Amino acid sequence: MTGSPSSPVAENTPGRAGLGPRAAATLVFGSSAAVLVVEIVALRLLAPYLGLTLETSTMVIGIALTAIAFGSWLGGHIADQVDPRRLIGPSLGVSGAVVALTPAVLRSSAEWAPAVLLVIASLTILVPGALLSAVTPFVTKLRLTSLAETGTVVGRLSGVGTVGAIFGTVLTGFVLVSRLPVSGILLGLGALLVAGSAWFEWRTRGWSGAPALTLVVVAGGLAVTAAPGACDVETKYHCARVVADPDGGGGRTLVLDGLRHSYVDLDDPTQLKFAYVRAIASVVDAAFPHGEPLVAHHVGGGGLTLPRYLAATRPSTRSLVSEIDGGVVGINREQLGLRPGAGVDVRVEDGRLGLRRLDPGSRDLVVGDAFGGVSVPWHLTTVEAMTEVRRVLGEGGVYVANLIDHGGMDFARAEVATLAETFEHIALLGEPADIGHGPTDDSRGGNLVVLASDRPVDLRAVQKALDARRTGWKITTGEDLTSWTGDARLLTDDHAPVDQLLQPNSPRSGR
Known part of the structure; x- marks a missing residue:
């Protein structure tokens, strides 16, 4: 009967073909977690140049929330115009490429073009954050087939996204930062996102863009080695280097986040x-x-x-x-x-x-x-x-x-x-x-x-x-x-x- 709760949402709804509940939950969980990983790591990347201050933290959090809001709104709007299966793979892949390039781009900007550092930093959070946040409405559109289950599908995926964000926060703060350098975290995340893009495209329409994005991730890794501001050690709080006196002797300078912090003479x-x-x-x-x-x-x-x-x-x-x-x-x-x-x-x-x-x-x-x-x-x-x-x-x-x-x-x-x-x-x-x-x-x-x-x-x-x-x-x-x-x-x-x-x-x- 017309208007019945079991009526289709729309005649051209893609439906559930090619995207089961587990795959949908995995995409929403992973993309939401990735947004928070990018946000937390961005704070550490910017701290050597802007300081780990209330203003820096507020700025990064504000940009990340803006990206989430904008990506969710725009993703929902586009999902009503275009088959979402055409969008999920590119969103994951492009965000992965941007994330992988972020360490080299930010550190190079801070060294050679500090006037545009804030703009570059904003874009490196906004672009992947918005693309990843758009995944949830894309997936939601694919999982919805009737009005009778709207609340269940939307509520379930919203909950999965929130749990993913919590997981990304805890994993980064308690595990990743203490064990991996910041550049390694972002390169690894970028590679995972590109791999997720390739997996989804393989399942749905055999997209061939993954190799090109993989090359971007590799280029990001190579660029990190050449970018300025490299550390001898990336600690939980600092980019650290020890510089020996150029004239020899036992003098050593501890440099934290690019600033001379301590001088120690090992002999005296x-x-x-x-x-x-x-x-x-x-x-x-x-x-x-x-x-x-x-x-x-x-x-x-x-x-x-x-x-x-x-x-x-x-x-x-x-x-x-x-x-x-x-x-x-x-x-x-x-x-x-x-x-x-x-x-x-x-x-x-x-x-x-x-x-x-x-x-x-x-x-x-x-x-x-x-x-x-x-x-x-x-x-x-x-x-x-x-x-x-x-x-x-x-x-x-x-x-x-x-x-x-x-x-x-x-x-x-x-x-x-x-x-x-x-x-x-x-x-x-x-x-x-x-x-x-x-x-x-x-x-x-x-x-x-x-x-x-x-x-x-x-x-x-x-x-x-x-x-x-x-x-x-x-x-x-x-x-x-x-x-x-x-x-x-x-x-x-x-x-x-x-x-x-x-x-x-x-x-x-x-x-």
Whole structure:
């Protein structure tokens, strides 16, 4: 009877021929998983150039959601105009080719055409994301034969797609990234998508485009080897390289995401190359009697320059390091000469959680150096985090931290204000123009070092050590530091807009 629930959806509906329920579920599950793999890996590809910031994460998530929405809408529209069996194979194959080329294209753009990096990055997420998201409406159209089962088919495939997205997220975050380089993940995914395209086309209409797309995937693999920005090691968080001093000797520089992070002299750990490291050493040398062994905790490890320095200059010192990146710890052991029993114990853990594991009053010194070149772990900057630092420090203990900032120094001002809320004595070390000792127009930004304690530290001795190490740095404290800090807001677990404060165009920039 006309209008009966069992009536066909349309006379020309392709029906289920050539696409059973298992094949349909496999296509929807795999394409949905692939979208999330691309999204997560794109974050890692962009982090060396844009930073692993809230803005970067928001941008990538927003682009991925845009791709999913656009692909689902357009795919549904086209599926009503064209036989979906003609579309699924090309969608998988073209997205696989784009995914395979993504590492080489993004890294080359960042090196040679940084002005268009955001555009290229957007396209490498939008194109495969939209094509893969269109697979679900294509498959749904093929599986629908009557209005009576619309809810069942749509609901089932929607659920399968969601489970696929969850699987792709968990697989990438917990398995793939820890075992494979980013480029390898994308090349492998690209190859799987092209293979899926070939499988579907073979089953339905004997399409011959798979060999050409396979060549694109192979070309992507070859291009990755020639693309700039290659890593010695891709860790969970960084693209890492170790660079030896060109003039020989034991000097090694640990480069993370293209930025010099640590310098270690394998023959003489007292050689400190970076100014901020010499500043931290100057504070420690002035705050504690010469040669006195310390019990220290380091939030962030990098090349372990400071723990090595303390072990060499203060025998019997015990340093415990919280380093979140196990790959960096492995580099220290395999390439930077870290040996057991050297007075340095490293735990692979988040710095905030590492602090919580320590007993009250158990540390003479806490060193904060978990700040990257273009991003800052905000949860290590708040009043609550500093309260944890104060809790683990013993009587007379000292906290000294490396800060990164630029522009109007808005983050540094907020962090100093936050420390002043927690500790009785605060001092800031840095280039004169950066800390209020000269015209603010001359401020270049970069590294600052902040000193916090509940007992006074001999700042004249600190300045003498800074001068002896030829840092050119000065110290600001007292009313001058209060004036420099201004009306900066405290950073708390409830409100810590660190990524925004680090932006050059933040509201207080240019002071």
